[in-house]
Amino acid sequence: MRHFLHSLGPVFMILTHLGCGLLVFTGLGPAAALWALSLYLVRMLATTAIYHRLVTHGSYQAPRAVWWLGCLIATSSGQMGPSWWKAHHLQHHRHVDTDLDSHSPLAPRAGWQGAWHSQAGWLFSKEFHPRQLPADVEADPVLRLMDRLQVLPPLALAWLSWQLGGLEWLGAYCLSTTVLYHGVASVNSVAHLVGDQPFDTGDASRNNRWVALITLGEGWHNLHHAFQASVRQGLTVEDGKVRTLPDPTYRFIRLMEGLGWARDLRVPSDRAVLARARTTPRP
Numbered sequence: 001m002r003h004f005l006h007s008l009g010p011v012f013m014i015l016t017h018l019g020c021g022l023l024v025f026t027g028l029g030p031a032a033a034l035w036a037l038s039l040y041l042v043r044m045l046a047t048t049a050i051y052h053r054l055v056t057h058g059s060y061q062a063p064r065a066v067w068w069l070g071c072l073i074a075t076s077s078g079q080m081g082p083s084w085w086k087a088h089h090l091q092h093h094r095h096v097d098t099d100l101d102s103h104s105p106l107a108p109r110a111g112w113q114g115a116w117h118s119q120a121g122w123l124f125s126k127e128f129h130p131r132q133l134p135a136d137v138e139a140d141p142v143l144r145l146m147d148r149l150q151v152l153p154p155l156a157l158a159w160l161s162w163q164l165g166g167l168e169w170l171g172a173y174c175l176s177t178t179v180l181y182h183g184v185a186s187v188n189s190v191a192h193l194v195g196d197q198p199f200d201t202g203d204a205s206r207n208n209r210w211v212a213l214i215t216l217g218e219g220w221h222n223l224h225h226a227f228q229a230s231v232r233q234g235l236t237v238e239d240g241k242v243r244t245l246p247d248p249t250y251r252f253i254r255l256m257e258g259l260g261w262a263r264d265l266r267v268p269s270d271r272a273v274l275a276r277a278r279t280t281p282r283p
Contacts, residue, residue: 003129008151009080010123013181016078016154019174026168028175035161036172040180041216046073047184048218048249049256055137056086059231060253061264068142078154078177079184081147083137087130092188093228096203102127103188106204118189119182183214191221198236199226199276207236207245217247226276231265237277242270 028036050070053059062070071082079085088102095101099108102125105118122128137143146153154177161173195206205225212219212234220233227235234247256262 002148005148005150006080006084006129009078009084010128012151012154013078013123013178016174016177016181019158019171020178022167022171023175026166026171028172029168032165032168032172035165035169036176039157039173039176040183043073043077043079043176043180044183044216045249045252046070047077047079047180048216049252050074051079051082051085052089052218053231053249053253055082056089057229059229059266060257060262062256062262064140066256066261067140068146071143071146072153075146075150076153076157077180079181081150082143083133083147084130084150086134086137087132090134091130093225096205096225097192103185104204105189105192115189115193118192119185183211184218186211187215187218187221191219195219195222197222198238198278199223200278201225201276209245212246216252217245217249220245220247227268227272229266230268232267235268235273237274240274242273 050067051074054062055067055071074085075081080088092101092103097104097106101107102122103118105114107114109117117125133147137147158170158173162170165172191206191208191211192204193206195208195211197206199222201222203225205221207222208219210219211221217233218224220235223230223235224233231253232244232247232250234245234250236243236245253262253265257265
């Protein structure tokens with residue numbers, strides 16, 4: 001049953017891509033465009049700040065209500081449920097750029113086939129279903145239910161969009177969801193192919209400023225592979241000194257900290273960052 005419910009995710013994503021065609025007939029007015037942009041930013045933040053840095057890597061601590069609400073918003077993006085998401089991402093880190101890494105653009109195939117597989121093709125392969133779900137997420141009945149019923153929040157948001165603005169706003173929702181999917185996927189595809197490598201990680205992860213822009217800071221992927229638990233990914237080394245990079249997700253988490261919704265933020269010391277830096281950064 002779990003595999004069947006998870007399999008609805010790729011079906012929904014296909015329908016979302018097709019739904020973008022509505023805009024050919026309706027156009028995209030300013031209000032609908034603003035709706036699409038707002039949905040993109042809010043759901044991207046939920047994916048990066050909650051799914052990735054909180055649930056998956058424990059980069060900071062937060063009240064359970066933040067977990068539940070953040071995961072609900074992230075699930076509405078069509079990025080699957082929290083158990084599935086954490087399982088896949090940790091598998092990526094354990095087997096990065098090997099045949100067991102379901103997201104890699106370099107293995108088991110490379111070139112355009114590897115890029116396609118990393119961006120979208122793996123959704124329709126046997127690697128789509130995680131070998132094992134994380135015990136900590138599964139132990140939370142709210143998160144477990146959210147994971148199994150992961151198609152309901154995005155469907156509810158699609159329905160709300162239609163109710164607010166008809167087919168034009170539904171098309172805007174589909175556009176926002178589609179672009180969001182490819183933005184998140186670009187971290188595992190583009191950021192393993194193009195960018196610089198200031199840190200010695202032993203893999204192909206790279207810092208890519210364009211990916212960082214569209215993912216609100218997740219594109220500093222080489223730093224993330226060097227310090228997986230760091231709540232701040234916008235760090236690099238230049239001329240022997242630690243430099244900060246734009247990281248809107250980190251700023252959002254700092255705002256949460258100020259409101260009492262986040263605590264115990266984990267950031268590596270400058271000494272640790274310098275110790276992982278390459279003597280000569282790889283272009």
